[in-house]
Amino acid sequence: MTIMEVSLLTGFYPNQDDLKQHRCPLPGKGCCRRSSCRPPWSLSTTTTSLPRGAALSTTCLQSNLPCERSATKTSADVQRCSQCSRSPDPAGQCPSLQKPSGQLRQEELQTTACEAGVDFVYKTKLESVEVSASNSYVYYNMQLEDIIKSGTDPATPLAMKKFVSHATCHDSLGLQEQESYLIMGQTSDLWRIKSEYSYVLGxxxxxxxxxxxxDASKKELRKQLEEFSEYMRTHGCES
Known part of the structure; x- marks a missing residue:
């Protein structure tokens, strides 16, 4: 029997009914679909097993991940099969830009930054956006202008990081190149690839x-953001 552990982005859940049917006869060609998915995206893991004698070259564990179509031969009898397809429209799962109504106070930002689960707080500058009609995801290449609250990723100022959103969120999010943004993300937003981290915008x-x-019209907002940044670097979160 072959034991396989499959890591998926959060929101990509294995189809349990399919997993229970792992002893079904394998087709002579193509892939036996083992998983289904729904957004949003971060890491989860499932383990399944294949019957003794099952040829992995005729079996594919399918999930919708932001990757390229690939089928890499690893030995004469084993083939790793990775297939990507467009995931469903993540209705209600898209990120949105905060638009303060009235005067924003730095205390409100401090409270948000120190909420449970908030892993990192960055001031970033959007350098470029990667959009492709053939890809279900949009990649935002951002420079970290300031590490206001460091987290799991040992990132350093001026480092380039990749932020990812679903393509259906691109227009509504409306991020502009060469603009700076305050980003606070959850631990579940981190997506580790080897020794590097990418960030999911959810x-x-x-x-x-x-x-x-x-921008003279946003002078007060900029002041509050700068005071918030200075406070966090000096005092951090109380608990």
């Missing part, structure tokens, strides 16, 4: 435009 991600120095 419903729980806090996003706010950080006004440019020359």
């Amino acid at each position: 419903r729980e991600t806090f996003l706010m435009l950080w006004p440019a120095d020359g």
Whole structure:
């Protein structure tokens, strides 16, 4: 019997009915679908087993991950099969830019930054956006201008990081290149690839435009953001 452990992004759940049927006859060609998914995205794991004598070259564990179509031969009898397809529209799961109504106080930002589960707080600058009609995901290449609250990823200022959202969220999110943003993310937003981390932009991600120095109309907001940043670096979270 072959034991296989499959790691999926959060929201990509294995189809338990299919897993229970893992002893079904395997087709001569193609893939036996073992999993289904629904957004949002971060890491989860499932383990399944295949019958003794099952040829992995005729079996594919399918999940909808932001990757390229690939089928890599690892030996004469074993083939790793990875297949990607467009996941369902993540209705209600898209991130959104915070638009303060009235005067924003730095204390409100401190409370949000120190909520349970908030792993990191960054001031970022969006350098470029990768969009493709053939890809279900949009990649935002951001430079970390300031590490306001460090987290799991040992990131350093000026490092480039990749943030990911579903393609259906791109227009509504409306992030603009060369603009700066305050981003607060959950631990579940982290997606580790080897020794690097990428970040998922989901419903729980806090996003706010950080006004440019020359924007006189947002002077007070910029002041509050700067005071919040200074306080967090000096005092951090109380607990």
